Amino acid sequence: MAALAVAATTAGALALTGPAAAGTPTAGGGVADATATGRGGGHGQDRVLRGYAADTWASFVAMTDPVTGLPADNIEGDLDPATRSGYTSPTNIGAYLWSTVVARDLGLITRHEARERLTTTLTSVAALERHEDSGMFYNWYDEATGEKLRAWPGTGDVVYPFLSSVDNAWLATALVLVSNAEPRLRARAEAVRSTMDFGFYYDPTVRQLRGGFWDEPPADPAAVLDNYRDRGPDVWYTGHHYGTLNTEPRMASYLGIAWGQIPPEHYFAMYRTFPDACDWSWPEQRPVGEWTEHLGVQVFEGAYRYRDMQIVPTWGGSMFEALMVDLFVPEAQWGPTSWGVNHPLTVRAHIEHGMDEAGYGYWGFSPASDPAGGYREYGVDPIGMEPNGYTSDQERTTVDPGWDDPACARPASEPAAYGDGVVTPHASFLALPYAKDAALDNLARMRTELGAYGPGGFYDSVAVRSGTVAERYLSLDQGMIMAALGNELRHDAVQRYVTRGAVEREIRPLLGIETFSAGG
Secondary structure (H helix, E strand, O other), X not given: OOOOOOOOOHHHHHOOOOOOOOOOEOOOOOEOOHHHHOOOOHHHHHHHHHHHHHHHHHHHHHHEOOOOOOEOOEEEOOOXXXXXXXXXXXXXXXXHHHHHHHHHHOOOOOHHHHHHHHHHHHHHHHHOOEEOOOOEEXXXXXXXXXXXXXXXXXXXXXXXXXXXXXXXXXXXXHHHHHHHHOHHHHHHHHHHHOOOOHHHHEEOOOOEEEOEEEOOOOOOOOOEEEOOOOOOOOEEEOOOEEOEOOOOOHHHHHHHHHOOOOOOOHXXXXXXXXXXXXXXXXXXXXXXXXXXXXXXXXXXEEEEXXXXXXXXXXXXXXXXXXXXXXXXXXXXHHXXXXXXXXHHHHHHHHHHHHHHHOOOOOOOOOOEEOOOOOEEOOOOHHHEOOOOOOOOEOOXXXXXXOEOOHHHOEOOEOOOOOOOEEEOHHHHHHOOOOOHHHHHHHHHHHHHHHOOEEOOEEOOEEEOOOOOEEOEEEHHHHHHHHHHHHHHHOOOHHHHHHHOOHHHHHHHHHHOOOOOOOEO
């Protein structure tokens, strides 16, 4: 795979729930400028956020081929069109579509320009080669021609055409958003979206989604030959399922359920944590929780312990796994005793890890460009299930809370210190609904103290102790920033565009059923 292809004290930071005085001391020992942080009232904060939106939109303008309307996966920090990556994905295209709507809503472009941009992109999307029997798109195309990739630009390495469930979900999400946000283009968007069948990924034997499939023999020896829809030839499914609930693939689950392609019981067949049993003693830590039943499905309502919190973990402990879906579906509102408890705790855990536990002075850990080159997963290891951990620093410093069951005990292991922590700005934007002032302060200090800002807005990541900045922009991460700003500045408009109709009708009651074993 190409290198960049994808995905103060804590008490002080958490106390920033209202306007703070100008001249507040920062974690770095300086004084934060009131205008830069957006402090001093809602209007000041909005001005700062609108400035971020304008610069972030500039990165999309630079990344997008003007003929095809398809965005590159990434571009260098100087926004030179010659540095476009040479490939794009369904997620990248979706991110550009919803970012164009946000740019229109914020007055960064006119309605006419937005409609022209959307029309160009939708025309190209409709012409892209895809898997006929499922209606799904391949994972990699040339953004300049729309051709399906069979070799990586630059290296010539073989690309085995793959159709990802989660990547197609982000494109489908954007098509729904466009159809509701721009009625003149509804027919075009729906003509594509209506052919996409997420049931093609649904394995009824385990009631979970596969990661995706190849429609020709892949190099992966774990691939499983099958066809869950019995429509067309068999395909080669990934050997794994998306079995964990609190990860970004749940967007595919929501869409499939909303459109009647996947049964609603699937939502409860995903793991909150794996069960408290020795057979499951290989994940990060022993969970707390108890068994219950929803829609006839036995559910272990598990949670992980972190400091004085109990949190339903993600797979890797990263911010985008937990909160990207929340940009489009108001999970905290619809699931007040589940996501409404868990999402704020996830943000709090990231703040406490960065500010207190690791002592970085900054927070927000999520997969992003590696400041040393390439792409890497970052996260808060103790709130992820992955046994090797998404770590928060370059040294890959892990934590093992141990397993305290005498039948399968594993000793705990705590690090003596953390190294060069890597924070990514998109994580702070995801946190805006749950810790707005803390997020704005964190972003302002990344910009002024770490130099993590360029002509396209915030660079993708920065290593806080070495000061090494990944001067690159990624469509996915810029798209999360634009969606977050569209919600924050336009009263959750992005969520409203996506959830109007079937998504709210089918998913809202489902999320209201459950009570997580989360709290703190």
